[in-house]
Amino acid sequence: MIDLRSDTVTMPSEGMRMAMVRACVGDDQYGEDPTVNELQTRLATEPGKDSVLFVASGTMANRIALKVLTAPGDEVIVGHLAHIVWHEAGAASANSGIQFGVQF
Numbered sequence: 001m002i003d004l005r006s007d008t009v010t011m012p013s014e015g016m017r018m019a020m021v022r023a024c025v026g027d028d029q030y031g032e033d034p035t036v037n038e039l040q041t042r043l044a045t046e047p048g049k050d051s052v053l054f055v056a057s058g059t060m061a062n063r064i065a066l067k068v069l070t071a072p073g074d075e076v077i078v079g080h081l082a083h084i085v086w087h088e089a090g091a092a093s094a095n096s097g098i099q100f101g102v103q104f
Contacts, residue, residue, distance in 0.1 A: 063095055072097030080104045
């Protein structure tokens with residue numbers, strides 16, 4: 001079983017580890033990682049999108065989403081048990097200038 005609750009608890013299988021060892025890599029920031037480029041192209045093509053962005057973790061995805069969907073000073077309403085409140089709370093303020101309004 002693969003535990004997908006969080007990027008910090010997911011453990012790669014032996015097959016996943018071997019795929020990582022064999023992967024052709026480069027600098028993704030400069031668009032020079034052929035493996036990431038191929039993945040993004042394939043994933044954009046299947047649903048008919050112009051492009052997609054690969055992010056390495058759920059935390060990274062949350063931070064990007066908050067940054068592009070909010071403006072400094074905004075409040076994001078979340079449930080009191082939300083992962084983003086308990087495990088990423090400081091990042092929202094530091095990276096996006098927002099705060100969480102927790103609903104109980």
